[in-house]
Amino acid sequence: MRKTILKIHPKDNVLVALVDLPAGELISHDTGTVTTIDPIQAKHKLAINDIEVGDSIYMYGVLVGKAQARIPAGGLLTTANVVHAANSNLTESKQTSGWQQPDVSAWQNRTFKGYHRADGSVGTANYWLVIPMVFCENRNIEVLQESLLRPLGYGRKKVYETKAQQLINKVKSGGSIEEVLYTEIESGDTAGLESKVFPNVDGIKFLSHTGGCGGIRQDAETLCGLLAGYITHPNVAGATVLSLGCQNAQVSILQREIEKRSPGFSKPLYILDQQTIGKESDMIEQALRQTLAGLIQANQVSRQPAPLSKITIGLECGGSDGFSGISANPAIGYTSDLLVALGGSVILAEFPELCGVEQNLIDRCVEEEDANRFVHLVRTYAQRAEEVGSGFDMNPSPGNIKDGLITDAIKSAGAAKKGGTSPVVNVLDYPEKVTKPGLNLLCTPGNDVESTTAEVGSGANIVLFTTGLGTPTGNPITPVVKIATNTNLYNKMSDIMDLNTGTIIEGEETIEEAGSRILDYVIQVASGEVEVSAVRHGQDDFIPWKRGVSL
Structure with a gap:
């Protein structure tokens, strides 16, 4: 029989409703019974005993609030009668070595099939990244995305584009508001996608963002650390990086952060500086050539068994x-x-x-x-x-x-x-x-x-x-x-x-x-x-x- 309430911890003075409870419902719990005063929706809490103004409220065995209005036994806890409260008296660690590990014998000899990297890490996927060092390069990122995804077989299915076209055709033919809102349309067409040119590469990902310049220098340094984390990530085979040249998030900072995370970093990494190269068209052409060269290398890696510890x-x-x-x-x-x-x-x-x-x-x-x-x-x-x-x-x-x-x-x-x-x-x-x-x-x-x-x-x-x-x-x-x-x-x-x-x-x-x-x-x-x-x-x-x- 399904339980209707749950007391999570012996110290708790509230119950969690697992189903909707009407007012007047007699509820049994581990230390007695209580009758609901209010209707209690599933997921919400009710008081086990009378809770007076200023009294502490406990769930999971810890302090979670204070009563700011009286809550009778069986009453619903709301934002009107409870305010946030938590233990703020933190003391030094009392750590002991008594952790009871769960039984893992069923998985002890299990493996997964992943992408092994030179630094010893193992990926659960195999992606190529295209990353801007600064938001000024986001448009160039979009150009590369439009140029590469569908020809390489990584385009999204045009389900909603096809549905939208059906509705647009309805409008062009003089359809009424009611027809546009309620006429049944066919499922979207998913045809026309190219097969993957690089079967061992899961995709190319373009990490556009709004950072890299302005703000404070620490923001740029932190961004470089995050981008380095993605470039060195086991799920990443390599990256193409676009830099304007004058931004706070300098390539030298990125390279330092990469080395910090992966000493002797050896993945293919192509860095292009627009102010050094000059014309946008020259930069895009170089980026296309180098990205495709990198994808050839990325495609040479295939899934191999790895321990679950990876x-x-x-x-x-x-x-x-x-x-x-x-x-x-x-x-x-x-x-x-x-x-x-x-x-x-x-x-x-x-x-x-x-x-x-x-x-x-x-x-x-x-x-x-x-x-x-x-x-x-x-x-x-x-x-x-x-x-x-x-x-x-x-x-x-x-x-x-x-x-x-x-x-x-x-x-x-x-x-x-x-x-x-x-x-x-x-x-x-x-x-x-x-x-x-x-x-x-x-x-x-x-x-x-x-x-x-x-x-x-x-x-x-x-x-x-x-x-x-x-x-x-x-x-x-x-x-x-x-x-x-x-x-x-x-x-x-x-x-x-x-x-x-x-x-x-x-x-x-x-x-x-x-x-x-x-x-x-x-x-x-x-x-x-x-x-x-x-x-x-x-x-x-x-x-x-x-x-x-x-x-």
Whole structure:
């Protein structure tokens, strides 16, 4: 029989509704019963006992809010009666060596088929990059994109262009507004695409951006570090770089950042400086010639078996709901623990969404130096947000709040579940590279695309992205696996979802079973056997973080 409520931790004084509950419903829980005072929608919370003004509210065993109005037993928690509160009394690390590794015997001898690089890393894909050093080169990037994609067989299917043409023809023939709005149109034509000239190359990706000059010099240096992370990434075979010449983001900075991440870097890399070359036409011709030469080299690499320890997973959530912290997030947390036990690497980012659970992560740091760095990064980030009149408490979006995440601490306590239970082996500041197997903390915003962009720049060759409301976010070079927290979403947005963990809410699957299933899927994606929805739709989101306040 399906459960209707969940008490996440023995210390909690609220329950999570797993289904819609009418007012007057008698609810049994582990320490007694309570009758609902208000209708409680699924994903929202109700008080177990009377909560008076100023009383602390606990979920996941941690402080997540304070009552600003009396909440009777069985009453609904809302933004009107609860305000954000979180533990801010951080102490030094109490890390112990008692982590209980999960049983990984089922995966011990498993491999995936990846692209082996000279530096020892292994890619889950094989892309060529075309990158501007500065926004002034974005038009040249677009020219190259238009010139290369379709002739090389990497163009997108013209499904919507064909549908649009049918509607335009309707308008030209004098069709009415009603006919345009409601007349049935045929499915789009997908014919006319060229076959791939380079079968071992998954595509050419063009990383347009708005940075590289203006702003502050640190922004340009950080951008160079991020771009170096993509150029040296195991999913990248090589790159064509376009520079204007006079921008803050100088090629010399990029080359220094590349060497820092990959000493003895040996991938094909072509750098063109427009102010040195002169005519745009000459620069474009050189870029075309060199890119095609690079693609010939990239095509010589094929997938070969590799140990699972060569997988680095980025953990991300976006469009979160009240089920995120009890289904999808803990499920990929278990996946994370499995991969760590197998010698792989995991990245937990989104520092504004770790508010209230910092002490747990501090206690999990293997090295005191990392614990101290984590505290410094979090406090500096929070201070900068407050200085511009914001704060971590403003992190939950309208969609989060509507679906039960009414304080940042509630959202954060559930978001942190993505990191599982393993020790923290390293704390990184954006855009540093992952160099240690195990759980790594990376300072990024909570913004979905900025954070995903950063995780990939730090080395993630697979990203697990949980969502309760639905988001199409992807990445140019790394497969982003979309995991629904609830079955309604999975069915409603089946075209952009890859996996469903609503089975946990419905009692059909345990967190451990779902996490194991996700790892099996990761191996398939890493081997190129499954194309995730974000890749299929060409969802190539890329937004560098300028280190300003972004929640």
